[in-house]
Each structure stands twice: as C-alpha cells, then as structure tokens.
Amino acid sequence: DETWIFEYVRQFEREEYLLPNTWIVVRIDGRGFHKYVSFTNLCKNPIRLAPLWLQARISNHYGFVKPNDIRALDLMNAAAQHVLHVLHDIMISYGHSDEYSFVFHKSCTLFERRSAKIASTVVSTFTAAYIHLWPRYFAEPAPTGTFLARHSNGGGSTNVIAIEGNPQSQETSREKADLAISHLPTFDARCISYPSNHNLKDYLSWRQADCHINNLYNTTFWALVLKGGMSNTEAEEFLKGTLSSDKNEILWSRYGINYNNEKEIFKKGSVVLREYKMLEPTEAARRIDIDVASDLPKEDELSKTKREKIRKARQKADVVVRHIDIIKDDFWQQRPWLLTGQP
Numbered sequence: 001d002e003t004w005i006f007e008y009v010r011q012f013e014r015e016e017y018l019l020p021n022t023w024i025v026v027r028i029d030g031r032g033f034h035k036y037v038s039f040t041n042l043c044k045n046p047i048r049l050a051p052l053w054l055q056a057r058i059s060n061h062y063g064f065v066k067p068n069d070i071r072a073l074d075l076m077n078a079a080a081q082h083v084l085h086v087l088h089d090i091m092i093s094y095g096h097s098d099e100y101s102f103v104f105h106k107s108c109t110l111f112e113r114r115s116a117k118i119a120s121t122v123v124s125t126f127t128a129a130y131i132h133l134w135p136r137y138f139a140e141p142a143p144t145g146t147f148l149a150r151h152s153n154g155g156g157s158t159n160v161i162a163i164e165g166n167p168q169s170q171e172t173s174r175e176k177a178d179l180a181i182s183h184l185p186t187f188d189a190r191c192i193s194y195p196s197n198h199n200l201k202d203y204l205s206w207r208q209a210d211c212h213i214n215n216l217y218n219t220t221f222w223a224l225v226l227k228g229g230m231s232n233t234e235a236e237e238f239l240k241g242t243l244s245s246d247k248n249e250i251l252w253s254r255y256g257i258n259y260n261n262e263k264e265i266f267k268k269g270s271v272v273l274r275e276y277k278m279l280e281p282t283e284a285a286r287r288i289d290i291d292v293a294s295d296l297p298k299e300d301e302l303s304k305t306k307r308e309k310i311r312k313a314r315q316k317a318d319v320v321v322r323h324i325d326i327i328k329d330d331f332w333q334q335r336p337w338l339l340t341g342q343p
C-alpha cells in the first residue's frame, strides 16, 4: 500500500467547527431567482419572438407570477418539510421568497459540527427535493386572479401592461413543468451560530420582518405597475421614501386592496416545525422564561436510550407548515419543545 506517498495532501484540508452549545442556523437562498420571474408568459411564444438582446434582458425562464407565486412558495415549503424529515436535529425552519433558514438545536453534534458538511448536506437535500417535486407544483397553472405581467416594449426600458386574471393555457404550464438542464434551480448556503435563545429569536424575527417589508413593497409596486400602468422606474420613484402606512394607503385608496386581507403565506412567510399535541399553553409553559429555557444536555452526555427515544419521537411527529407570527413570545411559549429540544 503506497497511498502514504500522497497522504500528506490531507494537511491542506481546513475545517471550521462551529462553536459548541450554540444554535446553528443554515440559511439557503436561490441563486439568481429573479430570472425565473415572469414578464412574457402570456404571449404564445414570447422569448423566441423577441430579439436576442431583449431575450437576455427578460430571461424569465419559469414565469413565476408577480408578486408572489403560490406554486413556488408551496414547493419551497415541501422541500423544507423533506429536510426536516431527513435531519432530526433541525427544530424549526422559516422561509419566504427564495430563501429558507434551518435551525439545528444547540445540543446537535452532527458531523462534529463541521460547518461545510452541515451546510452542504442541508442545501443538497433541499435542492434534490425541490427539483424532484417541481413537476408536482408547476404542472398546475398559476391561480386565476393573480397578476401576470406582459412585456411590451420596443425600446430599452421595460414596460409592463396591466392584466388581471390568468389566461395562461394548460399547455404552457405543462411546458413549464419540465425543468431545462440549462436552467436548473440551485441554492447557496451558509452556517451561522447564535449563542443565546434571544439571539436565535431575533434572527428569526429579522427574517419574518424582512418578509413583511418586502411583501408590502412588492404588492404595492406590482399594483402600481400592473394595475396603475406605471413603468417599473416610475413605480420605484413613486415609492421612494414611503412608509408602510403610505403603502397601505396607496393599495387601499387606488386599488381597493386591503393589505390585511392578503394571504398569510405572503405576509408572514412559512414556518416548518414538528407539532406535538400540546397547543394550548399550560400555565407552566406560560411561565417558562424562553430566553433561558432549559436545554437538553449535550448529546454525548445523554444516555443512548434517551437519545433513541428523542429521535423516535421526532420521527413520529407531524412536520407541519404554518403561516404565523413567530416574533411574539406566544409562539415560543406554545411550543416549548422548540427551544428545549425535548419532544
């Protein structure tokens, strides 16, 4: 056996071991997903008819509906559910748009907490499920009543015509159900570790607040463009410096849209977690100080039988998708197992 001659190359490998006893968050994000957004999928053969320079500019491969495509979001959620089924150390995950954050319990010792191994496992598990499940979601036409934008310019600037309803044909949508090898969706990933429950809750609150801000902006922006006939640049200018209350007012007074009545999945994003029976918080649970909620002992301090019991309980639990507020303490008090790790 002469492999020893080569083995010195191992010394070049570097590992980042994430700090022990900290929450590990893996955030994945779709690469270049703006390209999947629809401008043209109402025209029969839009991309092929457009001149080359315009094709490059539009390059909207899968025609996501604006501002939110429920099929795209449901698919993200289904892929996230799969990740929780495969990786039992994940306690909760939260996603919106083209991103998802997966939270590993602070006691987790998966891959000795090596950052690259954890991030790559999460992102490849997610991507595999996303691509596998794609046809199931995109064989459906986009729901009617949603905005669909049509590209309609001859010059350099982008013009979009307002259209209501969704006359997209079943035929077109079946074409979209096939992924092209040249446009396979991919995701990037990073690991972040948070030392306290408080930091973790703030992280998730930050993502949910981001969802809300973006969605209010996008909803208003696309109403101005698709219903109000503004160009993208005009709408952008128009919204510069506006507050949330201004956007609510624009939606209501100009288009009769009450933002509060928008779908929860759009306003709040999606939480994927294991749900056990207890939903009404007991008095004891209410009294839990969630910032210092007691931890599971570190995994190597747990007996093997206890570890098995926890794994089995997690495996048996339903992995559910919810569109609820995770910023308020209620959410955590109603589900103490998320922080304690005890099913």
Ligand code: DGT
Residues within 6 Å of the ligand: 029, 030, 031, 032, 033, 034, 035, 037, 038, 064, 065, 066, 067, 068, 069, 070, 072, 073, 097, 098
């Ligand atoms: P990146 O992440 O730097 O590779 O580039 P992008 O293009 O993925 O940018 P990002 O992640 O900041 O923004 C997400 C994009 O995905 C954004 O252009 C809107 C688009 N997107 C995600 N979900 C939907 C959806 O449901 N409907 C529509 N119309 N667009 C969506």
Ligand code: MG
Residues within 6 Å of the ligand: 029, 030
């Ligand atoms: Mg990114």
Ligand code: MG
Residues within 6 Å of the ligand: 029, 030, 031, 032, 033, 098
């Ligand atoms: Mg992205």
Ligand code: MG
Residues within 6 Å of the ligand: 029, 030, 097, 098, 099
């Ligand atoms: Mg994103």
Ligand code: MG
Residues within 6 Å of the ligand: none
């Ligand atoms: Mg191997």
